[in-house]
Amino acid sequence: MRLKSQSVVLSTLLLVVACDDSTTPGPIPTSGTIIIDSRVRDNRVGGFSFARATIIFSPNAESLLPDIGVMVQINEQGSIIGTFLAPSDFPRPTFCMLKQYSTIDSAQAYFQAVAEIPETSYVDLAIPVNIGQVWAVRTRDNKHAKILIRNERTGIDSSSSTERTLWGEVEFQWAFQPNGTRQF
Numbered sequence: 592m593r594l595k596s597q598s599v600v601l602s603t604l605l606l607v608v609a610c611d612d613s614t615t616p617g618p619i620p621t622s623g624t625i626i627i628d629s630r631v632r633d634n635r636v637g638g639f640s641f642a643r644a645t646i647i648f649s650p651n652a653e654s655l656l657p658d659i660g661v662m663v664q665i666n667e668q669g670s671i672i673g674t675f676l677a678p679s680d681f682p683r684p685t686f687c688m689l690k691q692y693s694t695i696d697s698a699q700a701y702f703q704a705v706a707e708i709p710e711t712s713y714v715d716l717a718i719p720v721n722i723g724q725v726w727a728v729r730t731r732d733n734k735h736a737k738i739l740i741r742n743e744r745t746g747i748d749s750s751s752s753t754e755r756t757l758w759g760e761v762e763f764q765w766a767f768q769p770n771g772t773r774q775f
Contacts, residue, residue: 620644621767624741628760629661629674630748636660638679641728641736641767649679656680658730663745663759664719671745674759675718680731684713687727695741698723702739702764708773720761735773739764 619642627639627646635648638657647657656679664672678685689705692698708727717726720743728736742762747755766775 619769621769622765624762624764626742626760626762627659627661628758629663630758631756639765641730641765642732642734642769644767656731658736659685659717659728661759661761663757665757671747671757673719673721674743674745674761675716675720676726676761677716678731682715683731684715685729686715686717687711687713687729688717689725689727689737691721691725692723695723698725698739699764701725702737702766705737706775708735708737708768708775710773730767734768734771736765736767737775 621644623644625639625646627637629636632648635650637646637648638660639645640647640655640657642658643655647655649656658678659676660679662675662677664675666672676686687709689709690698690701692701702725705725711727713727713729717724720740722740722742724740726738726740728738730736740761740763742760744760746758748758749755768775
């Protein structure tokens with residue numbers, strides 16, 4: 592009898608734990624800070640999706656594309672100039688520079704104060720990317736986001752003995768408006 596009641600208690604406990612919905616994912620964030628880079632991993636490159644608030648690697652089984660990705664800008668001699676951002680479905684007018692500041696504190700104050708993205712002309716590339724820039728972004732599904740460039744780095748990966756691979760990395764703070772308006 593004791594073994595049977597222990598089994599009932601254990602089964603009930605397992606059922607309660609299995610039905611606990613406290614691990615259910617909450618709503619998708621509409622703001623944050625992220626670092627994206629141009630490194631190729633398993634023949635896939637990553638970019639940022641504002642609607643999903645995450646990095647998406649392409650190609651993928653769901654045929655999802657990120658909104659934006661990082662690329663490295665080089666000069667005619669092959670030397671690195673810096674990084675830039677591009678839409679995953681280039682060419683598509685995606686970026687509008689709102690302001691550029693020499694200090695991150697000034698850029699942060701402006702970024703937080705932007706209450707509406709202007710309806711203005713957008714360009715295909717955010718080039719060059721520099722710390723202290725605030726950009727408006729039109730997403731693949733014609734929604735709006737704003738980003739503040741917090742850091743950018745470039746380098747050369749020479750871990751392979753046969754080829755040099757350029758890489759770029761951009762850290763940005765972002766806010767996304769999922770309802771389709773330009774108001775934040």
